[in-house]
Amino acid sequence: AEFFSYFWKSVCRSPLGMSRGQILDEDISASSQWSDSTAAKYGRLDCEEGDGAWCPEIAGEPENMNEFLQIDLRSLHFITLVGTQGRHAGGIGNEFAQTYKIKYSRDGSRWISWRNRQGKEVIEGNRNAYDIVLKDLEPPIIARFVRFMPVIDHSMNVCMRVELYGCEWLDGLVSYNSPLGQQMTLNGHHIYLNDSVYDGAMGYSMTEGLGQLTDGMCGLDDFTHSHVYNVWPGYDYVGWTNESFLSGYVEIMFEFDRTRNFTTMKVHCNNMFSRRVKTFQKVVCYFRSELDWEATPISFSPVMDDVNPSARFVTVSLYNHMASAIKCQYYFSDIWMMFSEITFQSDTAMYNTTLAPPKTGPPIRDDPTHKVDDSNTRILIGCLVAIIFILVVIIVIILWRQVWQKMLEKVSRRMLDDELTASLSIQSETFTYNNNNSPSSVSSEQESNSTYERIFPLGPDYQEPSRLVRKLPEFSQTSEDTGDVQEGVPHYAEADIVNLQGVTGGNTYAVPALTMDLLSGKDVAVEEFPRKLLTFKEKLGEGQFGEVHLCEAEGMQDFMDEDFSFDVIENQTVLVAVKMLRADANKNARNDFLKEIKIMSRLKGPNIIRLLAVCMSSDPLCMITEYMENGDLNQFLSRHEPEGMIALLSNAPTVSYSNLHHMASQIASGMKYLSSLNFVHRDLATRNCLVGKNYTIKIADFGMSRNLYSGDYYRIQGRAVLPIRWMSWESILLGKFTTSSDVWAFGVTLWEMLTFCKEQPYSQLSDEQVIENTGEFFRDQRRQIYLPQPPMCPDPVYKLMLSCWNRNTKERPSFQEIHQTLLDLD
Structure with missing residues (x-):
């Protein structure tokens, strides 16, 4: 399973262009208009052109509503939210729609009345002429044409300004x-x-x-x-x-x-x-x-x-x-x-396929590819298109660099000028964290960067109306209030999205740019392993471009470094995890796979899963890593019970508190090693810790790719994932992934262990409520919900968990401090 609960309420909520003008005047129509100055084209949210709104010519009967404002989006869109506003016109107007209905169509001929999940058609609208009211569409709609139909009760005149929020419907x-x-x-x-x-x-x-x-x-x-x-x-x-x-x-x-x-x-x-x-x-x-x-x-x-x-x-x-x-x-x-x-x-498909126009309404202007018989003509057209595309890209890059430099100079002042609303506008297949374009010093708090991670400042054009329904946290705090927000970095921003997943479906460690530059000059000292010595046992998971398999390997001891060896009898087969890149993977996926091999080859901590060998001589490319015989910690603990009367009565296998403590110390040790290299894991959880003999623990990164743990990730339309129940508030709201956010996840992982993984973190909250709870952490008005103290958890250990969930990142303990605290509590 790949993408987090499909169409997240803070995702696929971008304005589709009424207020900012991407929707053209010719694509906005209406059943009637009071005058030329109240025509359909003036029905744009937060705009005051013309007489300030669309107003129908006559007031229809409530039971026979024929008045509508229609928007043509030119292609199918997934619409999750609508916004309405009355006619204010600088205080002159006082017309608004108290209630309205919505109809939609995918082809322009068959119109469908929207109803909520309880079957209600009427939507509560505005109570004055100036405030913007946003309403979630539950269920969302898939449509090209949308009509807003005001309910008119003759007690007042009606005018409307509207906006649609969503994203393009890529499924088709x-x-x-x-x-x-x-x-x-x-x-x-x-x-x-x-x-x-x-x-x-x-x-x-x-x-x-x-x-x-x-x-x-x-x-x-x-x-x-x-x-x-x-x-x-x-x-x-x-x-x-x-x-x-x-x-x-x-x-x-x-x-x-x-x-x-x-x-x-x-x-x-x-x-x-x-x-x-x-x-x-x-x-x-x-x-x-x-x-x-x-x-x-x-x-x-x-x-x-x-x-x-x-x-x-x-x-x-x-x-x-x-x-x-x-x-x-x-x-x-x-x-x-x-x-x-x-x-x-x-x-x-890129051959002769035309989309027939609807039976009624304006023609569809999607660009069909017309059939051309002359192959030379096709080649010539293709070359011309490629040249034009390259020129456009060059021009865009030049303009973007100029705008970017100016925006960086002004961003610090702009962030505090007015109350902004967080807009997590995820439209692609990936997830982001902050990337500062200028090199910064390497420290344990350094934000994770990557060559394919970008984030852009939220300019005035991206600001949402100030009176939002269920808005995310206000932005009136200073940098001191928010902890370690780096000065000059646009930490609240509308972000392009970058994938958390590696090409084979697992997590990819976040490596600071400076560290990656140091790694890039070194050769990968990993030996080639004969494929014929691998025996397939089980498919652990998959990603867009690859898969993870559990295999048995013969003769693996001959491929070990001097500082590493398996605790097995000679010539005995051992379990390994094989990450395999599909042969049809594109160039970017292959480069990312090679980069992952380079990163993994540098990790030699005793509590980190090791890269053992590779298969690079032919496709499919493979990397071979350790796999522990008792599987992942989540499944291991869920099959056991704490020592006590319940375990005795049920005759269930047990794990003592001292063994739990020992395993937690090993996880802290492994994370201390990663943080010393300025590596950020981004998906620390019991599902990503493997268990060996004598309660040995090693940290891995397979959890995201496994169907078994699909419920632990919040999905959008099958295209990206986020482990929100383990994520810190700043990771969800600001897109920041640091060692401090890993510390937060360690606190949740420790909580999982002490509950024996019998329930999911925040199991009493829906995914949407988990996200809303992060807003309470930001506002810090003591309304945030913490995970409760597990029954068998000593007070000092719960105090350690709470310190991991400190609102201020600088006040969270380091992994070195966590590891020492656990050793002292032993």
């Missing part, structure tokens, strides 16, 4: 056809597994619409509970029973906006096998390009899991099939099968 999915979801009876209670937000036709089946399978919300492990309050059990899932399908499978057809080149499909499935619910046994997918279905389908069978009941994403490779529609048959492996989200990764 315009509808899915599916059997209706069904009802389960469980212990006398009804579990409704229907697609309650589906916006197409619903008869014997669902056709020509989108719904819960694309609403950005992944279901919980227990399908009888829901992310959404005040709804019925089973709400998050669409489910079917095999008793209704004699064929043994459920068939879903997916229609797309145009012919696309498909790489993968990800299906979020429930696997609560104790309730006779499992992931699908097999899926068979057919592809339609142009008008005909291909005769040969692809088939995929995931590994069945009867041990871990967690919901998870199942990734199905589509092998770059070209299609405008996909029909998939999902075969039952038990009585029930439940899905909560299905996403596709694809690129637009």
Whole structure:
């Protein structure tokens, strides 16, 4: 599973261009206008042009609303938030819409009325003519055309200014056809597994619409509970029973906006096998390009899991099939099968594919590629386009450098000039942290930098309205208030996003630029290992460009450094983890993989997983690292109990407090070693600590790539991940990853250990509430929620945890201090 709970409320919330003018006047229309000066083009949020807003010509009846302000986004967008404002016009106007409705369309012909998850259409609007009111769309909508329809009650005139927030809908999915979801009876209670937000036709089946399978919300492990309050059990899932399908499978057809080149499909499935619910046994997918279905389908069978009941994403490779529609048959492996989200990764096909204009409304102006028979003409056009593109890039770089220098000079003053609102605007497939362009000294507090990490100051054009609903923390604090915010660095910013994941799906250590420069001049002293001596045991995880496998290796002792050896009998096979880069990975992925090898080759701490050897002579490139025989610490502790009466009664294996203490000290020792090199781990947790003999601990980086821990990461549309429950407030809000943020994660890891990993951190909070809690840490008004003291946790150890979660980063202990404290408490 790759991207954190699909479409995060602080993500995919960028303004789409009404207020800033990216949406052109010609793309804004209305049913009527009071005058030329209140035409549709003046209905832009936070603008005062014309007479200050769009105003309809007449007041329609409330039960027969025909007045609307329409926006054409020119392509499909995922819209999560809307903003409205009345006509203020410098104090002259006093017209606003107290309530309104929204209709939307994907093709310009079929219009759909938006309803919230409880079925309510009417949205609460403005209470005066000047304040901006933002409303979350729950569920979000996928649309090209959006209409704002004011509810008019004749008590006042109505005018509107509006904005849409979201991001482009990269999946290109315009509808899915599916059997209706069904009802389960469980212990006398009804579990409704229907697609309650589906916006197409619903008869014997669902056709020509989108719904819960694309609403950005992944279901919980227990399908009888829901992310959404005040709804019925089973709400998050669409489910079917095999008793209704004699064929043994459920068939879903997916229609797309145009012919696309498909790489993968990800299906979020429930696997609560104790309730006779499992992931699908097999899926068979057919592809339609142009008008005909291909005769040969692809088939995929995931590994069945009867041990871990967690919901998870199942990734199905589509092998770059070209299609405008996909029909998939999902075969039952038990009585029930439940899905909560299905996403596709694809690129637009680059041959003659035109998108037909809608039956009504303005023509669609997406740029189709027209068929040209003359191959020489195609080559000439391609060369011209490439030359134009290069010239444009050069001009943009020159202008950007000039603007950047000016912005850096002014950013310190601008950050304190006015109250700003944090806008985490994540639109790409990665996550960022701060990058100071000028070299800085190497210290344990140095921010992690990388050659592919960038962050830009938040200029006035990016400021959101001051009266936001559920806004993130105010920015009135000085640099002293916020701890160690580096002077002159735009620490609150709208950020381009950089990937936390390595190419094989695991975490990548953050290495300061200066340290990376020192490493870059050295050769990697790692020996080549014969592939034939590796035996595949289990697939641990995967990323976009690679996979992690558990293997047995023969003769590995011959490849060890003098300062390292395995504690095994000679000629005995040993377990190793093999990170493998796919042969079709692009150049950037290969460079990142080689960089990861270079970094790992320098790590030789006794509590850090070691790089043992590589396979570089041919594709696929591989790096071979240690793997500990008892697996990861999370699974290890969850299988054990603390010493005491419960363990005696259940006859369960136990781990003593002294052994827990010993393991915690080793984690602190490993992190002390990493911090001494100015390396930032960014994903410290029990899932990333491996357990060997005699409770030996070594820190690794596989957790992010494993389906087993998909629930520990907050996802967006299957394209990036963040372990928010382990992250410090400044990492979530400011994008800062430092040794101090690793210290915060160590406190959470220590809490996990003392609860024997029986529950997730902040299990009583939803992901959104966890993010909101970070705002309380920033405001520091004593309303923030801390993890509670575990029952078997001594007071001095809990005091150590609380110090790791100190709001001021400079007041958190260093890993050297943590390690010494744990030794003193032994």
